[in-house]
Amino acid sequence: MHALSLNFFSCISLSRPVLKLRIMSEEQNGKPEEWAWPELKLPDLLLTDTVRKLHEAIESEWDSLRQSACQTAAGRALWKHVTHDQLAELLAGETYLRSLYEKIKKDRCRNAREVSGVMLAVRTLWFDSKIEAALSSFDGGGAQVVLLGAGMDARAYRLSCLKETDVFEVDFPEVLQMKTTTLQAATDSINDNQHVRVIAKSLNRVAADIRDNDWLQKLQISGFVPEKNTVWVLEGILYYLSHSHAIEVLKIIADNRALTRTVLLADFMNKSSTTLSSSMFHFHSDWPDCLLPSLGFSEVKLSQIGDPDAHFGLLHDPLNLFNKLRSLPRSVQTHPDDGTPCRRLYFVQASSSPHQTTP
Structure with a gap:
């Protein structure tokens, strides 16, 4: 997932x-x-x-x-x-x-303003940069990065900032097994194994469905330490969940703040975006920067694609879709120029620690 x-x-x-x-x-x-x-x-x-x-x-x-x-x-x-x-x-x-x-x-x-996949590239780079920044902000003692719904993510193999970090990938058993088998085929190949080296201090794959109530227990059995500084990465996952499941996952992560410094990195769809596939996309939040403090996070920052920290030199045309959306209030659901839905994807960084209080 x-x-x-x-x-x-x-x-x-x-x-x-x-x-x-x-x-x-x-x-x-x-x-x-x-x-x-x-x-x-x-x-x-x-x-x-x-x-x-x-x-x-x-x-x-x-x-x-x-x-x-x-x-x-x-x-x-x-x-x-x-x-x-x-x-x-x-x-x-x-x-x-x-x-x-x-x-x-x-x-x-056709000289399209937004080439297919650019949004995914920006999203990937945003999460990469925020993971590195979060790890740099911790005061020693080691750290953990948990990738919920890790899928085919390869950050443990390519991000140098993870070299002193324990990484946990959580996903469906069949997804993790297929990933492991595919990467093993590359490891066994003389010509293709140069990139199949784990950079992270350790990599643990945890077979679990985060819609079930035992995923945190399985994570702990695999070596996750609740008292250790942790970055939780929820990239491309929350909107696939029902509202109740998504809130429960966020609450579980928020509860961890009572034990250690916690950073949450996640992307949220607004309501209009979920209409792209009513059978696939469920959970949405038009105001995730208000939702997360209500769950216990004390520091929350929201970005949209095209913002200074979510640009990466890939969006130069001032009239591209993302800049047009950023110019409108978030409460606007339909674009006033052409009547199209204002489909937004929010990048949100939230953090907290045992010594902080929520607003």
Whole structure:
């Protein structure tokens, strides 16, 4: 239970004439330069019988919720010039890579303002940067990062800030098993194992459904220490839950603040966004920066895509969809210019400690 369906990322970037994607270049002293998107070239390991059969099982046996983990991996793979996720192609699989690549080609041919997947790239970079900042803020004693609904996340293999940190990946048993088997195939390959080295101090995979009431117990059995400084990462997961399940998960995390310094990193859909798929998306909050203090967090900061800390040099056109949404009050549900729903994704950082009181 991990990824925001790429339908969300593509649906919000319907045809709008625009600038081409640009990235920052040190060679040009910080001036943007156009990124020449490479042709899709699949890694050899992805085409082997072993890995191909693994991904065929995903397509035939998994429901859309579990498959969304591979969709997110495809986004990171095709934006790896900024995400630097070298394992994403392998974890995504050929079908999802080709599907997103075709969307990107179409967007670039019509000079779309928002190229498919850019939202996912920004989201990935936001979580990366906030994880690093949170770990830097802790005063020694070691730390833990818990990835709820980890899916095909490969942060334990690529973020250097995790080298002194214990990482826990929580997800459905079949998702974690498929991920482990796929990465083992890369480890066994002479040509493809250079990226399959865990950077984190330790990596523990915890098979659990966070909709059940025993996931925290399973986490503790796997080595999680409640008294240790902890960063909780809920990327692309809350909106798949019912309202009651989402609130319960947030309450469990909030309760941990009584024991240690706690940082929560999460993304929230607003109500309009859930209409993209009423069967998939359930929980929403138009005001998560008000919700979290009510649960016990004392420091909450909300960002929208395009804000200074959620930009990363990927959104230069002032008329792109994200900037247009940021210019409107959050209470506005329908855009006054064209009557389209104001579909927003909020990035929220919340923290607390045993010595702090909530407002």
